[in-house]
Amino acid sequence: MSLDIVVIGLSLSSSWGNGHATTYRALLRGLAAEGHRVLFLERDVPWYAENRDLSDPDFCRLEFYRGLDELAGRWADRIRGADAVIVGSYVPEGREVIDAVAALGPPLLAFYDIDTPVTLGLLDEGQEEFLAARQVPLFDLYFSFSGGEVLRHLEEVRGARAARALYCAVDPDRYHPVPGEPCWDLGYLGTYSPDRQPTLEALLIEPARRLPDRRFVVAGPSYPAGIDWPANVERIEHLAPGDHATFYSRQRYTLNVTRAAMRRMGWSPSVRLFEAAACATPVISDDWQGLDELFPDREAILIARETEDVVQALAGVSEEARAALGHAAQRRVLARHTGRARARELAEALQRQGAAAA
Template sequence: MKLVIFGLTITSSWGNGHATTYRGLVRELERRGHQVTFFERQAPWYAANRDLPAPPYCRTILYDSIDDCFATYAYEIAGADWVIIGSYVPDGIEAGERVTGLKGVPVAFYDIDTPVTLANLAAGTCQYLRPELIPRYQLYLSFTGGPTLREIEDRYGAPAARPLYCSVDPELHYPDPEAEPRWDLGYLGTYSPDRQPPLERLLCAPARDWPQGRFVVAGPQYPTAISWPRNTHRIEHLAPREHRGFYCSQRFTLNVTRAEMVRAGYSPSVRLFEAAACAVPVISDRWEGLESFFAPGNELLVADGPADVLRYLRDLPETARRELGEKARARVLSSHTAAHRAAELEEYLIRAAFSY
C-alpha cells in the first residue's frame, strides 16, 4: 500500500513520545513492502532538536502550513491507498477536513493520546480533532483499548475503533549483560503536572526514606522549583539512542501513568515496553487493564505507595529480580514490538478497505 501519514513528528524525540512510536511503526511497514510518506509541520522546538532529520525508511516532508502542503502535495495525498492523521498534529482539524473530502481515499485517525483527546473533546478544547470529524474517519486507531473503544464508537460515531498500542523497537532496546547498575530506581519521562504527584509518591518519597539508595529522573521541562531528594540525580534529556543505556544502568525502573490514562485504563506507556525489552524489572503504578500487557507479580511489580517501592528495592532477592526482568522481556518480544503493531495496522487497513 501507499500510505500517507500526518504526524506530530518523526524527526525529533524532544519532549514527546510520538517520534519513537512512528519510527518503529513506519520502519516495519516499509519492511512489509509498504511505501510511506510522512508529513510533519515545521516547529522551531523540533527543528532545534532533530535527532533523526531524514528517516531512511520513509519519505519525510516538512511543511510550513496546511495550505502550502496541499498546494504542493495534493496529487500525492489524493493518490494514497490510506491517509492516517495523528493526534496533536498542528492544524489537524483542517487537515482532516481536507483529506476526508477527497473522493476514493480512506482516512484513519491515529490517537496516541486518546484519554486526553476525549477529555478535550468533552470540554470543547481539542485543537486537532472535532466530534463531527470522527464519523468521517473509516478507522479510529487508539493507544487506549478496553471500554474506551466502545465509547468512541457509541458516543462519537466512529465506524470502527481499534487498539493500536504503543510498542518497542527491539533493535534499540535489549539487555546489556556487562552493565553495572548505577541506580536502584530510575524514571524516564517528560514533565507533566498530573504525573508529578505519583512520581513524588513512588520515587521521591522512597528516596527520602532511604538515603542510602540511588535514584535518577530523566526528562525535559521539569520546573526548577521542584525540590528533588539529595540522592536523586537529574538528567535533562535523553535521545532515543541513549534510552537503552539509561534503563540498563538501573536495578528497577518506574512506570508512572498520566491521570487521564489511569482513569481510562488499558493505556500502556512506551517507556513500560522499552524498559521491559531491556530486561529491567518494572515497578508500575496501578491501573485497569495492566494485566492485559504484563502479569503483575510475575512479569511486573505494582506499587500503591512508597512502602511497596522500598520493599521491592530492598527485599527482593537478586535472582528473583533478574527473573522478573527476563519474563517481562519475553512478553514484550512475543506481543509488543513495532513489528507486531505494523502487522496489526496492516490487517486493520485491509479489512476496513473492503468495507469502504
C-alpha cells in the first residue's frame, strides 16, 4: 500500500554542518522508489538558506515554513490528511512543533530521532528545546538512530509506546567507488565537535605526527583556528555531498569518530560509516558496543582504541588485506543499509502501526 507521509525535519535542502540532510535524502529516495509520497517541511532559517545544495529534489516535495503559525496554518490540512506525520530531532522549536502537530490530530504521529543518545542526555539535563520528556509517550512510534538496549530504555524508562531502530542509510547510486589513485592514507569527514575532537587527536592528528611521510585530510566546517594541524594534514572547509564518493575513494582508509554520548550508549552507527563503506573504502573506527556486530572487527572494519592501532593499520596491513576490508564492508552495506532497505523498514512499521490502530 502506498503511503502519504509528511516529514518535518531539520534540513533536507542543506548538508552544511549536519548529517541529517544526507540521511533524509537516502531514506526519502528509498520511499519514492517504493512508491510512497513524501512532503518534507523545513524551517526556513538563514544558515541553511545560504548554504543549500538541494533546493528542488525529484524524489519528494520540499517546502519551507517561516514559523509555527505558518506550519500549523498553511499545512494543517496536509498534516491532518496524511497517513503518517514524522517529526525529526533537532527541528527548530521542536517542542512547540510537536505540540502543534499533535493538536492537529494526524492519524499516526511518529518521531525520528537521528540523535538519540544526545536527545536523552539533554532530557537528563532538563533541556527540552527539541523534545520534552512529557512528549515521548505522545508518539505512536519512536524511530531511533540507535538500537540495542536504547530501545528498551525508551520504552521502559522514557514511556515510548513503541520504539524501533531506524539506522541511517546510504544511497548506493551516489556513494560508490570512484576510479582513481589514492591521495591520502587516512581521512576524516565531519563537522567539528568538542566531544569528538580528543578522538580525532588520538586517531588521526597524532598518527600524522608519527608518520610524517604519510598524507592525511580532515574535511568539515567549524574547526577552531587554534588547532595545531601537522603539515601533512590537509584541511577542506566544506565538502558537498556530490563530492563525498570521490573523497572517500581517494583515501586508503577513512576514520569514523563517534560522539561521546553515542559511544556510551552504543548501537549508533553514523551515516558517514555507511557512506564510506558503500565506496569500499576501509574504515578505521573508535570502539562502541554493537559496532562489531554490524561490521566485524578485522573482517569488515578495523577498530582502533589508541594511536598505535592506527599507526599499525597504516604501516602494517598489506594492500590485499586492506582492500578486502573495504569490500567486506561494502557487501554488508549494500545488503542491509541502503536507503531503499531502510525505507521498507519504515513503511512496514508505519503500516503495521496503522493497521493496529484501525
